[in-house]
Amino acid sequence: MSADEFPLDSGLRRGRLGTAHLVFFTVAASAPLTVLGGGVTTMYAVSGNVGAALSYLLLAVVLGLFAVGYAAMSKYVANAGAFYAYIANGIGRSAGVAGSFIALAAYNAIQIGLYGLFGAIFGDFMATKFSVELDWWVWALVSWAVVGVLGLLQVDLNATVLAILLVLECVAVVIFDVVALGNPAGGSITLDGLAPGNLFAAGLGAVLALGIASFTGFESGAIYSEEVKDPRTTVARATYITVAFTGLFYAFSAWALTVSTGPQNAQAASAEAGPGVIFGALAEHAGTTVADIANVLFITSVLAALLSFHNGVARYLFALGRERVLPAFLGRAGRRTGAPVSGSLTQSVLAVVVVLAFAWAGRDPIIDLFTWFSGVSAVGVVLLMTLTSAAVVGYFRSRRSGPETAWQRVVAPVAATVSLLLILVVLVVNFDALLTPDTPPALRWLLPAIVLLAAAVGLAWGAVLRANHPEVYAGIGRGAIEEGLPEPSLHPTPAPAHPYPARR
Structure with missing residues (x-):
């Protein structure tokens, strides 16, 4: 593609996105059907924890605490760098750079990792249904091309694509839930899958590790804060909706799986069939056509997540390039589309290099x-959320005026910081739960260390x-203000030229 096709401008397009758009981006990033078919089945197979479904409600409460401070600060900080800007303005500029490097490592990791998943499941589908057998990386490159093109287009078009895919995959999950509850193992519905006593038992660490990975992406609404119609309310509202929806939806569907297989059989069935537990139940009770459609939606669910994370990484690169933390060419957007063209192309190049290297x-x-x-991403995102919650406390401590309550300024952010730190420790200690037995032992520490290395490089x-x-x-952390983001809507309290408190 030539530069003439995507002439560059210096800013993202304002006012393109509403609350519904952000909800589609954030929920699509966590990919409900991918979570059910991949994450939930893996959770049961690895942990053997019968009460694992309840973990989604527990984690939703913790993430809800995080969202309180995150949403309160979103009224004042509108920056495509999201966590980067929050940490810079709440803890310090060097810490903000470290946060941006952690974010790039985490979101690139999950985005690139998803190409492996897509290549494998789409390859199996094509071989089974159409007898077309090609290596996984060929199909991964097909999805890479689709995502790369969509990433260069208008963000509201991306949201429309995600909305269609998301609605369809949620319908597929609901159909499975109905089928599972209508055909319970043993002939009766049991609540054992939601019993606290079953959750707080063996395998809890693995459950929390895999559970938090399922939520990755819910926090990405702030990345689009410069492109929303009402920065004061849109990000906050979308974040709350996403946390509530995903927590309840995942918990209910994970419990439905135990009803379908029987609580004591969930581990064996998941270990043997993986996603086949879902599609097998659909084929048996709803017909092969429904199962095949659900399988296709499983594939498009991964594609939707790829697109959502691609957009997020592109905007982080845009924010860092605009502020000259990274090369300035990254901070340019297309004049016609308002998309972060340079960041999008850069992410695409990095992804194809890694995919081809693994192939x-x-x-x-x-x-x-x-x-x-995926494991690297989970560690990075939890660390980012921990730092962001701490940054909320620091930010509001230096900004006494405003309508925020003590609950928003201090209590909820502190509770979130402590809770997320505990989850981070559990995630790192139990990182081997995400690896197969034949994985080199050193990787259980080396892979999480990638996040720490990114943080150290960022600080340096x-x-x-x-x-x-x-x-x-x-x-x-101040790029949006430098570009003249409408201050009356973002900064209701009269302030000097730079309303963020100076940090060193």
């Missing part, structure tokens, strides 16, 4: 590429900017 090395697309990178780069480029360092 050349002969690594398994799911066991290696998808599982390893922040120090370099502070020493050698003070003008760049001074603007970290």
Whole structure:
């Protein structure tokens, strides 16, 4: 594609997105059908924890606490760098750069890992249904091309595509839930899958590790805060809706699986059939046509998640390029589409290099590429949320005026920081639960260490900017204001030129 096809401008398009758009982006990122077919079945297979479904409600409460402070601060900080800007303005500029590097590592990891999952499941589908047998990486490259093109188009068009895919996959999950409850194992519905005593038992660490990975993407609404119609309310409203919807939906569907198989058989059935537990039940009780459609929607669910994370990474790169933390060419958007063209192309190049590297090395697309990178992403996102909750406390401590209550400023963010830190410890300690028994033992520590390495590099780069480029360092986390983002709607309290408190 030539530069003339996507002429560059300096800003994203304002006012394109509403609450519904953001909900589609965030829920599509966590991919409900992918969670049920891949995440939930893996959770039961690995942990053997009968009460695992309840973990989604528990995690939703913790994420709800996080959302309180996150939503309150979103009224004042509108930046495509999201966590990067929050941390920079609440903890410090160098910490913000570290946060941005963690975000790039985490979101690139999950996005690229999903190419492995897509290539594997789409390859199996084509071989089974049409006898077309090609290597997984061929199909991964097909999806890469589709995502790459959509990433260059208008963000509201992306939201429309995601909305269609999301509604269809949610319908498929609901059909499974109805089938499961209508045909319970043993002839009666049991609530054992939601019993607290069954959750707080063996395998809890693995359940929490895999559970938090299922929510990854719910927090991405702030990435689009510069493109929403009402920055003061849209991000907050979309975040609350996403947390409530995904928590309840995942818990109910995970419980429905135990009803379908019988609580004591959930582990064996999931270990043997994986996603086949879902599609087998649909084929048996709803017909092969419904099962085949659901299988296609499983594939498009992964595609929707790929597109959502691609958009998120592109906007992080845009924000960092605009503020000169990374090369300035990244901070340019298309004049016609308002899309972060340079960031989108950069993410696409990185993804294809990693996918081809795994293909050349002969690594398994799911066991290696998808599982390893999903684990890295989960660690990175939880660390980011922990730092962001702490940043909310720091930000409001320096900004006394405003309508926010003590619950929004201090209580909920502190509770979220402590809870997320505990989850992070459990996730790292139990990281081997995400790996197969034949995975080299060192990887249980080396893979999470990627996130720490990204943080260390970010801190070091922040120090370099502070020493050698003070003008760049001074603007970290403030790019949206520099571009003239409408201050009356974002900053209701009268303030000087830069309403964010100075941080060092």
